[in-house]
Amino acid sequence: MKAIRRFTVRTVLPEPIAALGALATNLRWSWHQPTRKLFESLDSGLWEESRHDPVGFLGSISREKLADLAEDADVVERVAAAGEDLRRYLENPRWYQTLGEGAPRCIAYFSPEFGITEVLPQYSGGLGILAGDHLKAASDLGVPLVGVGLLYQSGYFKQALSRDAWQQETYPVLDPDALPLTLLREEDGTPAVVTLPLPNGRKLHAYIWRADVGRVPLLLLDSNVPANDDGARAITDRLYGGGGDHRLQQELLLGMGGVKAIRIYERLAGCPAPEVFHTNEGHAGFLGIERIQELMATEEPLSWDEALVAGRASTVFTTHTPVAAGIDRFDAAQIRYFFDAGLAPSVPTAKILELGRESYEGGDPSVFNMAVMGLRLAQRANGVAKLHGEVSRAMFAGLWPGFDHSEVPISSVTNGVHVPTWIDSSITDLAEELAPGAAVGGRWDVVFNVSDEEIWAVRRQLRARLVEDVRRRLRASWKKRGAADAELAWTDSVLDPDVLTIGFARRVPTYKRLTLMLRDPARLKRLLLDPEHPIQIVIAGKSHPADDAGKKMIQDLVRFTDDPEVRHRIAFLPNYDIAMARTLFPGCDVWLNNPLRPLEACGTSGMKAAINGSLNLSVLDGWWDEMYDGSNGWAIPTAGDKASPQERDDVEAAALYELIEDHVAPRFYGASSKAEGAESAGAAGPSAAGTNGVPTHWVSMIKHTLSHLGPAVSADRMLGDYVRELYTPAAVSGRSARADDFRQARELAAWTKHVRTNWSQVHVEHIESGGLSEVPQIGDRLHVNAYLNLGVLNPTDVLVEIGYGRVDESDELTETHIVELEAVQTLGNGRYLYGGTVTIERSGPFGYTVRVMPRHEALASKAELGLVVNAG
């Protein structure tokens, strides 16, 4: 076993500058500019060579140079001050420490990918970056989170292009010793190991690496260990590589191995056991099985039903996609094969199979669905934007039959972005109080104190920096594609720092429609080359290696950009990653997003653009659907639901061209709000603008965007929402379930069984009403009596409601109001009279109905058990 790099760094760092070790290994540097500046100041040449990777940077400084630095009083003082600043950041109480006892003592956050910095390439796209931002915001706010994931030997992949523009993937192998990671060791110094049984008597062992994300430890399981056979070693080879068994074994390691890793970490680090387990998308869902296994294997074991209740109470599941391909579905037989090997020896495999069964109409009975299991294993679930919550409720409604979609117990928390990571320092430099300051939150409205000229100058500077970056990357890409330097002089004048710059970068699944802008190539060309209001476009994105349709889209696009007529105005940059993103978002004036609505669950790149003063031009999907307000950007209109895919693309592409031509470009070049299109004819070329060359209307939109969207899209806001709406309620439920040796969990499990068994006896026998005028009118009070038969259940077991309101032609209630009915008389033989009154408050068609549902204090929603008896 090689010594890990961190240890090496520490031993060679002279004592006076020893704090550099902690500053390099704690990933706070990735969002803390003063720390990065400190490294750069020590040796800017080596800093560039190490590609801004502090661990690599320190490793590359010679002993002599280190000794010199340790003798330099100024360096010693600055290093000590930075070390002290980090120590305070890690130890001092923050927002979360003001919340008191109700909030969970620890939260475990599981995700298949984490995008924290390009130095730790363990992400493919939005899901991973979101997870990274979640950890960073948790750190800033003092939320006691532990992250759990896998360490992939090659991360995702590196993207390059062939001469004919086909995506090329490479998988450089990462050396964990050279990454900002620490191996978790037992007290005797040997590596801590997680072990899972595999079929045929094989075993899967994994080491646990810890990354420090500010205050938040992130545990990454690594199967590339000597004790494994070759097959087991390769389980964590790549992110989202392979299919079938390979993917399943990754997810078993992540979920079940992840819980084991947490337990080892609790023991070695002496930290509290998590009171809440959060699974970020279905991939990590097996964590619920491992926790049930724990509860069924104690000296006084819980039964399956009891353990399920107890585990669910403290589990949160976040679903991230309405796209079928984004949801893992395994063959049920595969699941049986692995669990029969003894992965969860106390849990009956048949019970596990039931959890993932698509037992609803239209489901495939041979399939094991990870999202469905996630929903069944978590008492609380959410989507990632308001619209996505709605879409998810409809999508999974089959699990709660008999309830309206709006009542399906899936809420939403809109994603956010970690502002200190994604805001450019030139934006924060505009005003001292602007934006970050992390925990305390910035005062975004101070942007109104900044002059238009200053803002416009910063925007140009950011655009110019992007232009430089694009030229450099484009030249490098062409060299990889086989071009000689002599052919590449043109790349030095690609793009123009004064031309309206539109950005589009994201993964390339079909629904994101990378090539929508190519729908009418001639029209796109005209927009790019417009003599008065030209635009330029920068595009990036990786296609999943198995997705040839995605690669074809990239190829079509790159071929268009290769055309000498337009190549100075449109560029595709290979290998989209966090490093590219940090120059790209701030450098674009407009961030374009044109997914097929409503398939973009949230989207976060537009948020990152917004906090840098870029304006969004997007289909009303994901976050934009709830945050577009008419003056912070533009909404691309969408075709109606009835349109064919062809028609949708035609209509939406045409709308996009029109918006750019008539609204976006004229305003950028200085038109004021009125009659933009008409005015444009008279404008005097690309530099035409309002007062002092500043397009005042455009700048006012920038200010509005920063002040309004800044706080709304921040990951601090998101974390606060999770803590209040999900983590704290889950901790409270979890504690209640466990108290007194799981008294409530046992009781709820027994009660649920009793209710389920006898639910078929529940009937609404008869309903009477009175109190209406001869011609019903507003203000009438409608008295409703319902005669119910509850069979062996008691009135305390049920909730009886009248739902009333407007009805449509088919008698569906719309705008439903709910009033609870009370048991007013016991009629014997399980029969009860329920009564209540509603006041009619509006005219028009009116209807009502009565329904019965199970009621228990430990249920988080009335739909939770999926049981309801509707009258009639």
Ligand SMILES: *Cc1c(COP(=O)(O)O)cnc(C)c1O
């Ligand atoms: C933000 C980000 C994403 C996710 O962007 P979406 O808008 O959600 O598609 C993907 N990759 C990188 C590098 C990012 O920074």
